[in-house]
Amino acid sequence: MNNENTSASRQVLLQDIGLILFMASLIAGSLITASSPRTLMVQNIILLFGVFAAGFLAALRARTASVITAAVEILIFAVYKIYSYAAYHQPIEPAAFLWPVLILASAGGMELFISLFSSMEGINSILNRRIDELTVIDPLTGLENYRSLIQSLARYMALCERNGTEMGLMLVRLRYADELRKVLSARQFNDLRYELADTIQDTLRLEDRIFSTDDKGGVAIIYFSFPEGVEVIKRRILLAVAKKNMLRDLNEQTLVVDLSIVYRQYDKSMKKDSVRFVNETEKEFAYEV
Secondary structure (H helix, E strand, C coil), X not given: CHHHHXXXXXXXXXXXXXXXXXXXXXXXXXXXXXXXXXXXXXXXXXXXXXXXXXXXXXXXCCHHHHHXXXXXXXXXXXXXXXHHHHHHCCCCCHHHHHHHHHHHHHHHHHHHHHHHHXXXXXXXXXXXXXXXXXXXXXXXXXXXCHHHHHHHHHHHHHHHHHHCCCCEEEEEEECCHHHHHHHCCHHHHXXXXXXXXXXXXXHCCCCCEEEECCCCCCXXXXXXXXXXXXXXXXXXXXXXXXHCCCCCCCCCCCCCCCEEEEEEECCHHHCCCHHHHHHHHHHHHHCCC
C-alpha cells in the first residue's frame, strides 16, 4: 500500500513539474519579449508564439507534431541568427540562447503532464468500470440491481431444474413513466421510485426476491409459487400500491400510480439462460393491457 501511495504521489509531482515547466516557459518568453528592444520585438513575438504552439500541440496529444514543430522552430531560429551574424555582423543577444530552451521546456513540460494525465485517466476508467461491474445494489431503492437479477436468476433456475421447485419471474413497470418524469421534479420521481419499491417489497413473502431493473421504477420479482398462485401476488401488489399515497408533497393531491405487471413461469427448456428468461418475460408486455 505504501508503494502504491508513493507511486501515485510521484506521478502527481511529475504532472505538476510538467505543468510548471510549460507555464514557466511562457512567462519567461513573455518577459523576454516585453523587455526586448524594438529591433527584436517581431522576432521575439514570433518565438513566443512558437513556444506556445509547441506546448499546445503536446496538449492536443499530437506528440509527433509537437516534436517536429519544436525542432523546426529551433533549426530556423539557429540558422537565422548564425546567418545574421555571419552576413551582417549582427551580435547574438544573450536572450537568443534561452529561446531554444524555452521551446523545449514548453513541449517537454506539456508532454510530461499530458502523458501522465492520460495514464491516470486510463487507470480511473478501469477502476470505474470494475466498480460498476461489482456494484449490485441500486443506491436509490436499496434493492439489488439488474446485474444481480441476472446472476441470481441463473442460480435459481439451476436449483429449480435440479429440484423441481416451482418458480417464475414477474416484471413490474410504471405506466407512463416518461410522462411522469416530465411532470414531476427529479426529487419527486426518485421519491416515487423509492415508495414503489418499498411498497412492493412489503407486499411480498420473505422467500421472494425483488430487484430494481432501471431508473424508471422498473422492478423484477423472482417468486416461488405454482402458476395458479401468481395472480394472487399480482392482485396483492396492485391493491397495496392503489391504497398507498406514493407522493405526500403534492399539495394534498393524490398521485394515481398505474402499473403494468407481467410474469412467466419457469420451464426446463430455458435451462440456466437467465437473460433469455428475462427477455421472454419482457415480451409479455406486448399483450398486457
